[in-house]
Amino acid sequence: MNTKNIVLEVSGRERILNAAASLFGELGYEKTSIRSISRESGMKPGSIYYFFQSKEEILLEIYASGFSLMTDIVLAAVREVDDPWDQLYSACAAHLEGIFEHRTFIEVTVRELPDRYSEPARSEMKKCRNLYEQIFSKIIDEIPLNHTVDRSTFRLSLLGSLAWTLVWYRPGGRLTPRDTARNMVDLFRKPCSSFGDNSL
Amino acid sequence: MNTKNIVLEVSGRERILNAAASLFGELGYEKTSIRSISRESGMKPGSIYYFFQSKEEILLEIYASGFSLMTDIVLAAVREVDDPWDQLYSACAAHLEGIFEHRTFIEVTVRELPDRYSEPARSEMKKCRNLYEQIFSKIIDEIPLNHTVDRSTFRLSLLGSLAWTLVWYRPGGRLTPRDTARNMVDLFRKPCSSFGDNSL
Amino acid sequence: MNTKNIVLEVSGRERILNAAASLFGELGYEKTSIRSISRESGMKPGSIYYFFQSKEEILLEIYASGFSLMTDIVLAAVREVDDPWDQLYSACAAHLEGIFEHRTFIEVTVRELPDRYSEPARSEMKKCRNLYEQIFSKIIDEIPLNHTVDRSTFRLSLLGSLAWTLVWYRPGGRLTPRDTARNMVDLFRKPCSSFGDNSL
Amino acid sequence: MNTKNIVLEVSGRERILNAAASLFGELGYEKTSIRSISRESGMKPGSIYYFFQSKEEILLEIYASGFSLMTDIVLAAVREVDDPWDQLYSACAAHLEGIFEHRTFIEVTVRELPDRYSEPARSEMKKCRNLYEQIFSKIIDEIPLNHTVDRSTFRLSLLGSLAWTLVWYRPGGRLTPRDTARNMVDLFRKPCSSFGDNSL
DNA sequence: CATGAATGAGGATTCATTCAT
DNA sequence: GATGAATGAATCCTCATTCAT
Numbered sequence: 024m025n026t027k028n029i030v031l032e033v034s035g036r037e038r039i040l041n042a043a044a045s046l047f048g049e050l051g052y053e054k055t056s057i058r059s060i061s062r063e064s065g066m067k068p069g070s071i072y073y074f075f076q077s078k079e080e081i082l083l084e085i086y087a088s089g090f091s092l093m094t095d096i097v098l099a100a101v102r103e104v105d106d107p108w109d110q111l112y113s114a115c116a117a118h119l120e121g122i123f124e125h126r127t128f129i130e131v132t133v134r135e136l137p138d139r140y141s142e143p144a145r146s147e148m149k150k151c152r153n154l155y156e157q158i159f160s161k162i163i164d165e166i167p168l169n170h171t172v173d174r175s176t177f178r179l180s181l182l183g184s185l186a187w188t189l190v191w192y193r194p195g196g197r198l199t200p201r202d203t204a205r206n207m208v209d210l211f212r213k214p215c216s217s218f219g220d221n222s223l
Numbered sequence: 224m225n226t227k228n229i230v231l232e233v234s235g236r237e238r239i240l241n242a243a244a245s246l247f248g249e250l251g252y253e254k255t256s257i258r259s260i261s262r263e264s265g266m267k268p269g270s271i272y273y274f275f276q277s278k279e280e281i282l283l284e285i286y287a288s289g290f291s292l293m294t295d296i297v298l299a300a301v302r303e304v305d306d307p308w309d310q311l312y313s314a315c316a317a318h319l320e321g322i323f324e325h326r327t328f329i330e331v332t333v334r335e336l337p338d339r340y341s342e343p344a345r346s347e348m349k350k351c352r353n354l355y356e357q358i359f360s361k362i363i364d365e366i367p368l369n370h371t372v373d374r375s376t377f378r379l380s381l382l383g384s385l386a387w388t389l390v391w392y393r394p395g396g397r398l399t400p401r402d403t404a405r406n407m408v409d410l411f412r413k414p415c416s417s418f419g420d421n422s423l
Numbered sequence: 424m425n426t427k428n429i430v431l432e433v434s435g436r437e438r439i440l441n442a443a444a445s446l447f448g449e450l451g452y453e454k455t456s457i458r459s460i461s462r463e464s465g466m467k468p469g470s471i472y473y474f475f476q477s478k479e480e481i482l483l484e485i486y487a488s489g490f491s492l493m494t495d496i497v498l499a500a501v502r503e504v505d506d507p508w509d510q511l512y513s514a515c516a517a518h519l520e521g522i523f524e525h526r527t528f529i530e531v532t533v534r535e536l537p538d539r540y541s542e543p544a545r546s547e548m549k550k551c552r553n554l555y556e557q558i559f560s561k562i563i564d565e566i567p568l569n570h571t572v573d574r575s576t577f578r579l580s581l582l583g584s585l586a587w588t589l590v591w592y593r594p595g596g597r598l599t600p601r602d603t604a605r606n607m608v609d610l611f612r613k614p615c616s617s618f619g620d621n622s623l
Numbered sequence: 624m625n626t627k628n629i630v631l632e633v634s635g636r637e638r639i640l641n642a643a644a645s646l647f648g649e650l651g652y653e654k655t656s657i658r659s660i661s662r663e664s665g666m667k668p669g670s671i672y673y674f675f676q677s678k679e680e681i682l683l684e685i686y687a688s689g690f691s692l693m694t695d696i697v698l699a700a701v702r703e704v705d706d707p708w709d710q711l712y713s714a715c716a717a718h719l720e721g722i723f724e725h726r727t728f729i730e731v732t733v734r735e736l737p738d739r740y741s742e743p744a745r746s747e748m749k750k751c752r753n754l755y756e757q758i759f760s761k762i763i764d765e766i767p768l769n770h771t772v773d774r775s776t777f778r779l780s781l782l783g784s785l786a787w788t789l790v791w792y793r794p795g796g797r798l799t800p801r802d803t804a805r806n807m808v809d810l811f812r813k814p815c816s817s818f819g820d821n822s823l
Numbered sequence: 824c825a826t827g828a829a830t831g832a833g834g835a836t837t838c839a840t841t842c843a844t
Numbered sequence: 845g846a847t848g849a850a851t852g853a854a855t856c857c858t859c860a861t862t863c864a865t
Contacts, residue, residue: 053253183387184380453653580784587783
């Protein structure tokens, strides 16, 4: 095996992870069988257990990589931005772009929620989630919010809105991920009520 | 069988539906087996198939009842309210209260998304969802929104925020479902930016 | 219940027997379920057990009626015929015509062989078969056969040829059942070898 | 694992096929369960699915091997024979000897008829049958038959007679398979009618 | 005369996993 | 590195049958 081929070489581990990520994302963890991962990855079912101890371990690794990837993407997007609202725009845009560009790996992180798993997988998964969500927490903490706003509800609502995009957002539609992100954040930032509303 | 017991009599069908709803909600559709439904409902696995043609049919029935129940709850909450923003408060509050009061039946509707199922179940499920979400659509259509606001993003973000509560909301905490609903809607209604923000 | 309707009235028993005969013939005894008989007959599975003690009993009754019907048909066809070869023509023609005209009831008798059943069903079924085959035995006994011919092989070959028609014969083809019967018997009666054959 | 045992080593596949062939032949396809095949073959039910995709696939493989075996036997028997009638004697004798010597594998091919199966199994099975029956067709085509004889009826009657032997023939009786074959073919070849018959 | 409710046993098949090679 | 063979337990579901009504 000479160096010319190096680029094309994909290790067994990676082939399995890619196949599994794609299937977990599309069908869900439960509906995905080791056999289907084996089929998709071109490896025999027995071989998978040379690389991973269990099906759950595969999920955990994908979960971790997915969040790690997202973390990198979002942090990079935010790095050069100063204004907290602008940071939030960037972070959300990066999040949505990331989800739909690296869908294979990342859909898993959004759809498989820790509470359906038993320990110790659950804790592991929660840790990944929390770490990622802290990015948003920190940005939000810097935003000068009106004192009537519940900062926690703010954060959770925004995360909910972002997560829910997986249910309805289809790439190639009217709005780009970036547009969508801006629209979403603006919902929070600016008053939606039209002029006549005097309930403020 | 005397009349005193009449209230306690629960038909086989209902026992199965209750057991299944509870398990689907807690573990998810895939992790729930017919055997576990049988255990929980006190009926033998074979008997379940006297009442239902398949596991999927059970889900479908729960799905439909869940949305039907929610529809009733939300419509009732909105009925006597005139102002669209107030309608939205009421609808969201009813939604959250409903979810956490009738959790058994309703969690299923929030967590089992149609896209993981194959036809014809998928269509059936989508129909239920759409019907319910139209309630919110219609309310939102009546709200005098600032012309810069994308009404569609508004609706989807709100639904996302509401759905996501299942991930984080725990009854008995700092906020009641009603408080949470108010906070959420207010995020959209009023400007979150504190005074110094001149980007408006 | 007035007399005008009498023709249309079909008792539960008969509806079950008709449905079962049709299904047993088409799918075979094993592939036919009590539920499918119930569906086809318009009665509930439980009701079938009001009329019959078991699935096997239904088969037995169909088996008996089928052979009884065939016996009547063949005996009637033979009654006025004197010459034994002519009797054989008539009997075979009646057999084939009977099979394809009353296919529903009779296919069962040809396809469900006793040896796959356990006692006491097996004996019952054999008795029916034997009784019917005796008609052919007796006719053949009267035929003045060449002394080199094994009369037993003669009988069994003929029965085999007749039975096998179910595999290949399709009504509406080149040959009527009657033609086919004549051809078959002639194979035995006349020498097939063409002239030049001197091995006789 | 020493060399002495080498002859006795039988692969899992073969053990399953042998067990299944024996059971399919004795009880029929439907009455044979995967569990019973597992019992007979000494393998666990799950293991069977490592080698075969379905119960039907096992049948198909047995069907194909059975006909292939029969084809070899009959062709070998015919190879050195010139006269067409003698070929037919040999072919039928080989057929009957084959059936009763390799009963395990071959009974299945005679008793499980394609028409009870659904596509694509049915086509597969028909193909096997047709290929085998062509051997007989070709031999019969070479026989100089009296012009009054319907060649097609001739072929089908003979096949029927042969197939039917499974119903009545018991090895060790008065006639060997070879005797039986000769008797059967002679029924067709020579006139059965005794002298006084002037209907020729 | 017929049914609705229920069952225990068993149907084919798939599961994640193991382990000697 | 990777596999072929094998498994025990579980999967959804169907079976013929029962029985109180």
